[in-house]
Structures are given as structure tokens and as C-alpha cells.
Amino acid sequence: MDKEYLIQLTRNLYYLTLLFPKKEPLRYKIRELADEILAEIVSEPNSKEEILKKLEILDSFFEIVKTQNWVSQEDILLLQAEYSKVKENLTSFSNEPKVNDFLNERQKKILEVLREKEKVQVWEIKKIFPEVSKRTLRRDFEKFVRQDLIERLGEGNSTFYKMK
Structure with missing residues (x-):
């Protein structure tokens, strides 16, 4: 996973959550979770299982948001698909040596x-x-x-x- 890609994905999530009601707890929980996922993947990922759990929780939050009609379904589906790619990327490397993509x-x-x-x-x-x-x-x-x-x-x- 490219660091810039993950930063842009998190930025897109922030833009989308701006459309949520201001006091909505999901707005902040989703952002916090996305921040944690970004931080753990970019820094040395010690536990892929932990990151995968957080991605699963984020996916569940997306499912809740779909039913609320705060934003368009396409926007949520797009973000959900992008985070699914991140998840697939993490699981596909689990059988290979755990080389961090961010090595100099x-x-x-x-x-x-x-x-x-x-x-x-x-x-x-x-x-x-x-x-x-x-x-x-x-x-x-x-x-x-x-x-x-x-x-x-x-x-x-x-x-x-x-x-x-």
C-alpha cells in the first residue's frame, strides 16, 4: 500500500463525513478509526490482525451509514470498496514475507x-x-x-x- 494513497483515502473519508450531522457520533468514530488504520499501516504494522479488525469495524460503520441517507450510496460504496482493497492488500501479503511497503x-x-x-x-x-x-x-x-x-x-x- 502506498502511503500517499492511504492519506488520500483518509482525506476522502473526512470530506464525506463532513456531510454527516454535526453531533452524530458515527462522524467522529469513523474518522478516528480511519486515523488509527492509517497510522498503523504507515508506521511499522506489528499486528495485521488488529488492522484487519479495525477495517472490519469500519466496514460495519459504512453499512450503518448507508441506511441513514446522509450521503449518496455511491459515495459510501466507493469508500467501502477502497477500504476493501486495503484489506485485500493486507491479507494477500500475510503468506509472503512481511516486508513493509515503506522501506527506504x-x-x-x-x-x-x-x-x-x-x-x-x-x-x-x-x-x-x-x-x-x-x-x-x-x-x-x-x-x-x-x-x-x-x-x-x-x-x-x-x-x-x-x-x-
């Missing part, structure tokens, strides 16, 4: 090196990226560990990382 070029290159070699140390990656500090590289590795893409072996100077 350095992180993509690190994963590429890890796929080629059995295991690597931070200093080996530092040779590839001399302008990047070891601390930044370690943070990249820790991000991958949290995303369950790689595993950490050893401690201190004998720390290695390898693909799961």
Missing part, C-alpha cells in the same frame, strides 16, 4: 544482502553504506527483528543477523 532504499538493500548471504554483521553493511552510522544500521536491523523478517544471533561484537 537503504533498508531494501540491507534485506537484499541478507537474502544473498547466510548471515551478516553490522560492520559488513557499514562497508556498503559508509555514510550511515552504525547506530542507524542497528536501528534498521532492530526494525526488521520487530517485523519478524530477520533474527538476531549472539551479542556484542559477535552479533549476527539472518533471514528467518
Whole structure:
């Protein structure tokens, strides 16, 4: 999922909910839920199950809104279809490695090196990226560990990382 796409989708939802009655609780609940979904997908998504639950709740809210005649059916159906695409995108990647779509070029290159070699140390990656500090590289590795893409072996100077 592209970050800009998700931001635009959330923006569209905001525009649509402007047409809801001002004091309507669904107006704010739908917005809050869309904000949470955006935040969890754009930041490191630790739990796809949690995001999928929120997407399911959002879909239920859309069903309620359809019956209220606050906005046109087509507008609701359009948003509902777009959020369904987000849901499909999340579920289709569940069997593949959990690589975040929002990796920078350095992180993509690190994963590429890890796929080629059995295991690597931070200093080996530092040779590839001399302008990047070891601390930044370690943070990249820790991000991958949290995303369950790689595993950490050893401690201190004998720390290695390898693909799961």
C-alpha cells in the first residue's frame, strides 16, 4: 500500500463525513478509526490482525451509514470498496514475507544482502553504506527483528543477523 494513497483515502473519508450531522457520533468514530488504520499501516504494522479488525469495524460503520441517507450510496460504496482493497492488500501479503511497503532504499538493500548471504554483521553493511552510522544500521536491523523478517544471533561484537 502506498502511503500517499492511504492519506488520500483518509482525506476522502473526512470530506464525506463532513456531510454527516454535526453531533452524530458515527462522524467522529469513523474518522478516528480511519486515523488509527492509517497510522498503523504507515508506521511499522506489528499486528495485521488488529488492522484487519479495525477495517472490519469500519466496514460495519459504512453499512450503518448507508441506511441513514446522509450521503449518496455511491459515495459510501466507493469508500467501502477502497477500504476493501486495503484489506485485500493486507491479507494477500500475510503468506509472503512481511516486508513493509515503506522501506527506504537503504533498508531494501540491507534485506537484499541478507537474502544473498547466510548471515551478516553490522560492520559488513557499514562497508556498503559508509555514510550511515552504525547506530542507524542497528536501528534498521532492530526494525526488521520487530517485523519478524530477520533474527538476531549472539551479542556484542559477535552479533549476527539472518533471514528467518
